[in-house]
Amino acid sequence: MSESIADRRGRGRRPAAEVRAAVLTAAGRILLRDGMQAVTFDRVAMEAGSSKTTLYKWWPSPGALAAEAYFAHSRRVLDFPDTGDVRADLITQLGAFVRWLKDEGAEKPVSELVGAAQMDESLAHAWSESYALPRRELARQRLRIAQRQGQLREDADLDVIVDQLWGACYHRLLVLRVPFDESIVERLVDHALYGSAPRGAEER
Amino acid sequence: MSESIADRRGRGRRPAAEVRAAVLTAAGRILLRDGMQAVTFDRVAMEAGSSKTTLYKWWPSPGALAAEAYFAHSRRVLDFPDTGDVRADLITQLGAFVRWLKDEGAEKPVSELVGAAQMDESLAHAWSESYALPRRELARQRLRIAQRQGQLREDADLDVIVDQLWGACYHRLLVLRVPFDESIVERLVDHALYGSAPRGAEER
Incomplete structure (x- = not known):
């Protein structure tokens, strides 16, 4: 111009x-x-x-x-990958999230936006409607496909899986305020998929 | 007086x-x-x-x-129960946390404190040193006992389990800002213990 x-x-x-x-x-x-x-x-x-x-x-x-x-500013491809392997796709997507926070400068603005949202209803609304909930829906869609393909149990709670993966990162970022990096991603995904009880432990 | x-x-x-x-x-x-x-x-x-x-x-x-x-103001018994059954004790302790947030009035002050901590270093320090990290340590201690007793796998990451349980609640409270109640607790614990992949799915 x-x-x-x-x-x-x-x-x-x-x-x-x-x-x-x-x-x-x-x-x-x-x-x-x-x-x-x-x-x-x-x-x-x-x-x-x-x-x-x-x-x-x-x-x-x-x-x-x-x-x-x-x-x-941070618009990025939000489409969840679908290679047919839900474990690999979760690692890819969660890895991208952690890199976005830790290597691409999102950590500070994201913390500050979520922080300020706790005392600003209009910011809270913009954050959850424009960012957090649409992202959760994309994750759900990918998990639903995995469930149909038998890679997740029929009774798995897809929202809980999202909480276990992305929520874990936000927990360290906002609540515990401890450092973390991409090395956490595979562990988070494997714990969400396979749990932490010994194999063969009876459920319910 | x-x-x-x-x-x-x-x-x-x-x-x-x-x-x-x-x-x-x-x-x-x-x-x-x-x-x-x-x-x-x-x-x-x-x-x-x-x-x-x-x-x-x-x-x-x-x-x-x-x-x-x-x-x-909110000092409460933080000791983790140990009945010998880690699933039951996690449900008790996480249930108390959700009731504390949802029924005992902690939701608003906790959201506001964690929120303000994102822009106030001294508050952030007080919060994580006096509250969040000591609570995580208590959870870890209980999980370590369970691990020694064979109720958790030897290679389970205890911090990840804490992130999956408490982090999930904070995720809904602070980031997604969606309602939840005690009915989530059993599902969170079972997903953390038993995962969401079909039984017998190969790990790693």
């Missing part, structure tokens, strides 16, 4: 989609660089060259804006 | 232990009644009849004070 924001402003309003994109880019940049607490409507409006009124109109809170900016 | 705070003040300082107890009581009451954001040094000092300077001296942040107040 050869025109500056000031040039455009001089001639009239920018299209809404363009403003929206600029706001999300600015908010994402501030979140990643300076953290959640730096994402205020004031600061984002200034960096995006938009009006604060617009931001108030479009987002219920700076937290909700930060969440949407983060999803836009 | 027949003396008011003002009476005692008139005659000199209250003993430090007494002030500390009053501060923790006030902070716990504010946290439970009005939430994390209401726990400020100003407000706690006022309600406890103590000086703000004392609070600044004793606690690195209002968050750290809130965390300590919460532990003091």
Whole structure:
């Protein structure tokens, strides 16, 4: 683009989609660089060259804006692999999640977004509706296929499996706050699939 | 006690232990009644009849004070039961945790404390050192006994089991933000012990 924001402003309003994109880019940049607490409507409006009124109109809170900016920034292929081997596919997908947290810079913004969500209803809503629940649904779909193919028991609770895998990572990240890395992934998947009781232990 | 705070003040300082107890009581009451954001040094000092300077001296942040107040308020027997049956004992202990969250009012303060910990290093430290890590150690000890007795496999990863059980609850509480209740407990324990693959599925 050869025109500056000031040039455009001089001639009239920018299209809404363009403003929206600029706001999300600015908010994402501030979140990643300076953290959640730096994402205020004031600061984002200034960096995006938009009006604060617009931001108030479009987002219920700076937290909700930060969440949407983060999803836009970190959009990635969410499709679960299906190679026919559920163990391998879970290791691939959970490994990608751990790398995303630990090597691709998501650890801090994700912790801060989930943290702030505990006291900001609109952020909580954006987080679970736009990110956490859709991701769980993708995992469920893959697990349902495995169940139909006999790789998971008929009475397996697919949501519990998701809690056991992704929940374990969030537990270390947010609650215990202990370091972990990709080496945990295979162990998590094998414990979820095969349990920790001796083989042949009677169930129920 | 027949003396008011003002009476005692008139005659000199209250003993430090007494002030500390009053501060923790006030902070716990504010946290439970009005939430994390209401726990400020100003407000706690006022309600406890103590000086703000004392609070600044004793606690690195209002968050750290809130965390300590919460532990003091909710002190409960943390000892893990040992009836000789690890499945039964895990169900008892995890059930107590879910009831504590869901029926005994801990859900909101726990969410808010863990949430605020993501942006407050001193609160994070208080939370993991005083609460999360000691609780994990108690669970580990119980699991180690079960492992020695052959109720868990020799190669079972005890920390992963803790992540699968408690982490699953925190996952639903903080990340997915979906409702759950005690009915989840038996399923979580059975999935952790027996896995979700068909019996006899080859491992590794």
